[in-house]
Amino acid sequence: MDERIQLPQSSETPIQLRSGPNLQYRYGYARSSECREADEPGQDYLTFVESEESLSFVLCDGVSQSYYGDFAAKFVGDRLLEWLLDGEAYATETPSEWQRRLNRYMCEVAADAEERLKVREVSPDMHEWLRDVLAEKKKRGSATMYCGGRIDFPGTQFPDGRLLLAWQGDIRCRIWREREELTQDLLGNKFRTDQQWNSVVGPIGGMPHLIYSSLLQGGTKGELLLYSDGFQALDRYPSVSDMPIQELFSNEAGHPSSDDISFLQAIWDYTPR
Numbered sequence: 001m002d003e004r005i006q007l008p009q010s011s012e013t014p015i016q017l018r019s020g021p022n023l024q025y026r027y028g029y030a031r032s033s034e035c036r037e038a039d040e041p042g043q044d045y046l047t048f049v050e051s052e053e054s055l056s057f058v059l060c061d062g063v064s065q066s067y068y069g070d071f072a073a074k075f076v077g078d079r080l081l082e083w084l085l086d087g088e089a090y091a092t093e094t095p096s097e098w099q100r101r102l103n104r105y106m107c108e109v110a111a112d113a114e115e116r117l118k119v120r121e122v123s124p125d126m127h128e129w130l131r132d133v134l135a136e137k138k139k140r141g142s143a144t145m146y147c148g149g150r151i152d153f154p155g156t157q158f159p160d161g162r163l164l165l166a167w168q169g170d171i172r173c174r175i176w177r178e179r180e181e182l183t184q185d186l187l188g189n190k191f192r193t194d195q196q197w198n199s200v201v202g203p204i205g206g207m208p209h210l211i212y213s214s215l216l217q218g219g220t221k222g223e224l225l226l227y228s229d230g231f232q233a234l235d236r237y238p239s240v241s242d243m244p245i246q247e248l249f250s251n252e253a254g255h256p257s258s259d260d261i262s263f264l265q266a267i268w269d270y271t272p273r
Contacts, residue, residue: 002051006078007262009041009070012253015246015263022153023055025266026245030253032230032260044228044262045073045144047081053155056084058148059171059262061228063196067137071117072144076197079109080148080166087150099210102166107202114199117142141200145169145193147226151215154270161215161270163224166208168195172235174225177218181238187211220270230259241267 007013007029015028031042043064048057058077062069083105093101117138147167154161167173170191174183187209195205215222223241227234233252234240245263253261 002049004047004049004081006047007045009043009045009074012036015249018050022270023151023266023268025055025264027264028245028249028261029263030230030249030258030261033254033256033258035260041070042260043069043073044230044260045070045077046262046264047077048264049081049085052153054087054150054152055266056081056148056150057226057264057266058084058146059226059228059264060144060146061169061171061260061262063143063145065137066141066143066198067117068142069144072113072142072197072199073146075109075113075116075142075199076106076144076146077148080106080146084148084150084164087152095210095212098164098212099166099207102210103203103207106197106208110197110199110202113142117199139200141198143196143198143204145171145196147171147173149224151224151266151268153268154216158215160217161268162212163215163222164210164212166210167191168197168203168205168208169193170229172225172227172229172232176223176225176239176241178221179223179239179241182218186213215268216270220272221268223265223267226262226264228260228262230261231263240265 013029015026017026029046035042043062045060058080060073060077062073149165152158152162170193175186190209198204231252
């Protein structure tokens with residue numbers, strides 16, 4: 001039975017580990033120091049679904065200067081996950097066709113987001129100047145950056161498995177094959193802060209980027225790493241597969257000027273036994 005995990009934005013999730021015969025993954029979430037002090041939800045969001053055939057996931061980093069970036073992060077995370085779970089919708093199409101389909105979908109869901117934002121009430125106790133700031137932000141919309149994907153395990157439909165990734169923004173996304181990092185070769189230099197999703201217009205800065213490949217292309221072992229810029233300390237590590245992540249995670253989250261942190265790592269090994 002499929003299991004859906006939605007990490008709460010209003011509390012911390014220490015690093016968790018899940019293991020299977022061919023796949024293991026770790027994940028965690030921490031709000032910024034500012035959000036913890038104010039007891040407010042974080043702007044990041046992480047959700048995923050594991051089944052017998054696949055692992056689907058989305059990590060979002062809401063734009064804090066937009067209108068309720070935490071809302072955009074969760075809204076896009078949940079909606080993009082639904083698209084990824086609908087495997088039949090893109091099972092036989094080319095990547096360019098998937099990209100156009102996803103772009104159209106992300107435009108369509110923006111209308112629903114705007115309707116949901118309309119019912120958000122502003123506290124009558126809020127200072128007038130702050131109400132004016134929110135009103136101006138509301139015109140520009142609620143925004144988020146995101147990276148989502150789906151790992152299809154080797155089986156009848158995909159003998160070598162399949163890896164699909166879609167993103168807009170500067171979410172950190174890194175890939176290894178047989179312990180060699182191939183992020184630049186496979187994904188290129190396409191992670192930019194001016195590309196994001198917005199509740200008013202949908203995708204901004206062009207269509208979502210989308211790539212796919214055989215899961216076992218280049219070897220039977222691989223790793224995918226996703227994290228928001230609050231965990232940019234990981235940027236300096238050439239590999240994190242054997243690292244005790246919790247200590248670094250706690251140190252970064254405990255810094256007085258920490259940003260929101262969300263983290264997902266998936267490692268697969270289909271070496272014949």
